Amino acid sequence: MGKIDEKKKQKQKRLLDSAFKLFTTKGFQNTSISDIARKASMAKGTFYLYFKDKYVIRDHLISIQADNLFKDAEQALLQTDITDFTDQIIFILNYIVDEFSKNKVLLTFISKNLSWGVFKDALTHPSTEDELNFQTIYQQMIAQTPDEFENPEVMLFMIIELVGGCCPNVMLSNEPVSIEEFKPLLYQAVRSIIEGQKKKK
Amino acid sequence: MGKIDEKKKQKQKRLLDSAFKLFTTKGFQNTSISDIARKASMAKGTFYLYFKDKYVIRDHLISIQADNLFKDAEQALLQTDITDFTDQIIFILNYIVDEFSKNKVLLTFISKNLSWGVFKDALTHPSTEDELNFQTIYQQMIAQTPDEFENPEVMLFMIIELVGGCCPNVMLSNEPVSIEEFKPLLYQAVRSIIEGQKKKK
Amino acid sequence: MGKIDEKKKQKQKRLLDSAFKLFTTKGFQNTSISDIARKASMAKGTFYLYFKDKYVIRDHLISIQADNLFKDAEQALLQTDITDFTDQIIFILNYIVDEFSKNKVLLTFISKNLSWGVFKDALTHPSTEDELNFQTIYQQMIAQTPDEFENPEVMLFMIIELVGGCCPNVMLSNEPVSIEEFKPLLYQAVRSIIEGQKKKK
Amino acid sequence: MGKIDEKKKQKQKRLLDSAFKLFTTKGFQNTSISDIARKASMAKGTFYLYFKDKYVIRDHLISIQADNLFKDAEQALLQTDITDFTDQIIFILNYIVDEFSKNKVLLTFISKNLSWGVFKDALTHPSTEDELNFQTIYQQMIAQTPDEFENPEVMLFMIIELVGGCCPNVMLSNEPVSIEEFKPLLYQAVRSIIEGQKKKK
């Protein structure tokens, strides 16, 4: 019956929502499965029908968020007529940074869960769904640019670490400068990295 | 009495040593205060006479490690006659990366405790002791170079995030490449960043 | 409808088979009703249509096994021309011991379920089915022997306790001696008991 | 301080007493550590300071009981002037059976815990204390009798299984006969076994 499946989906969603709120508010470690179930108005045991443990529900949440974020960024990029590789990368980074700026909750969530690793994985590795992901798109972008790079994969890795390491700190603490002051310097750094990794002919 | 103070220091050191070993071996979360006290051959209650909780002892440990690491790097730099700013930065980064490579325990410790933030703080902010720290030395280095930078503090911040984000991953997982393959690409990136942040005259 | 009854019997059998395998493998305590139903490819709720709980299905299983074991032993005895009472008893005991030796699973099952009591009941008391059981046959054997015993029922009880108490231990742990070394000593003891219980004329 | 040790001993005793009562009343499986602690008026966690789990406290209890029982039986034997080996064995068996008859609680306890195995171990193997145990005394008795046996250890094993298997059933259910009717038949059987295991010269 579709009816039952519908209900199950809804329950799962309720659990995901509760977990998200609690992880964001109290942090991952300080949230118990009891808490999640209670907030979702279910019995504790019911949680286990949907997720094996806290880690699974967290990773699930992060995957969803990362997927959405990236899909939006990609859509936005397609609406533009940016063709230069570096500009495209900057556009996507900027889109994501802005998104985080607007949606501090998401940022807090990922930060409070100490799970940048998982987030990066979700961004970089094929998600459960068989859709495009950043990795794939990036490779297409690389293929279309006339430039050649020493090691494009490592380059992406470094850019993500740089942006993913700096931005949360800046956005959450306004240190060492505000995000608006920071952005041009960051993008300059990204441009420099890309430029520097081009193969010398 | 200096004697009593001496004894206290020694006990504190025993606790710190025990905690370090346990955090490194079993991870921060899986180490209890009981464990630490037992390994230090003290009663559980005694722990509370020296540290408020696990978090305090962890942060203390990290500060010490970071301090030592940096002092060593600085000493090593003084033994050389490198004068160029960028080269100096690279030298220090490389020293630290090599130290981590040799001393995986420290890397594991910081990584297992998910406490890069604390480590970076220790590196960047004045430590409890009134000694020199990276921040100070860095400012001296900046002062001595003829180049001018948009925002030296932000530049250091970005470099630390880049190196501190990438290296643990690479060293612990050999992905996306081995640390030896990675180093030249990383240092190239650092050079690019520094170059790109120079004020255009 | 015989058809529906047929189906029910089959489902019941599937449950019994699953339970036997699981009890044998994981032990009684560690097997849940969920496990049994899953292994029988049924819904959990269905279990309750056939058995009240785990204990009922366990006792049912033991009865079946004991019944079969005994029927086989009796058949084997009929194939021989042993007429002496004591020899007949020893033959049956030996048959059952050998059967357990060959079929460690059954032994493990009964042993893991700590249910010798149930097994002995099944052997001694009329089973649910209205067939012959050990008790009946034993009485016939007693009737045919010229000897008279103080209390034949008690004698059988003691023999079963002796054999049923010793053999599992010996077979499963090889202590205090191996089953092959043990058998002659045991049968000697059984012969002594029978001899000793004969009425003095 | 003796004071603290005294208190600890008392607490342990309270736990042992509570456990004994509960195991006897509700059975081992149906007794939780919570129950035991509650009945002993302690916090649940305190239980774990004294015993690792339910099994340990049960075995501890059984050891104590078996030890006491045997020490009493031995004392009683020394008060008599029975010198014949078989008579000595029967005396001890009878003493223990009588003790069980008088003290049904102990019998129930062992029976409800399905732990004849542990009880027999306690009777047969050296206990934690470095005192005499049945095994040792038995060997002395064997040494002093002029008769020789095929395998004295196996003989003891069989006797214990026979008595330990039959008596609880008889005492708790009065089946197949009352314990008073049963005793002479049982002792006759024991005598027969001993006689039958003597080496033929």
Add this chain to the structure above:
DNA sequence: AATGAATGAGGGTTCATTCAT
């Protein structure tokens, strides 16, 4: 008759923290 989602009590276990000694 059959299902399996939902329940929630209950299990064992850990551990930060307190406090009398």
Add this chain to the structure above:
DNA sequence: TATGAATGAACCCTCATTCAT
């Protein structure tokens, strides 16, 4: 100062049982 026994809340997880479908 130092101890370590005692606490009891909190954790995760299991599972027999119910009941709407």
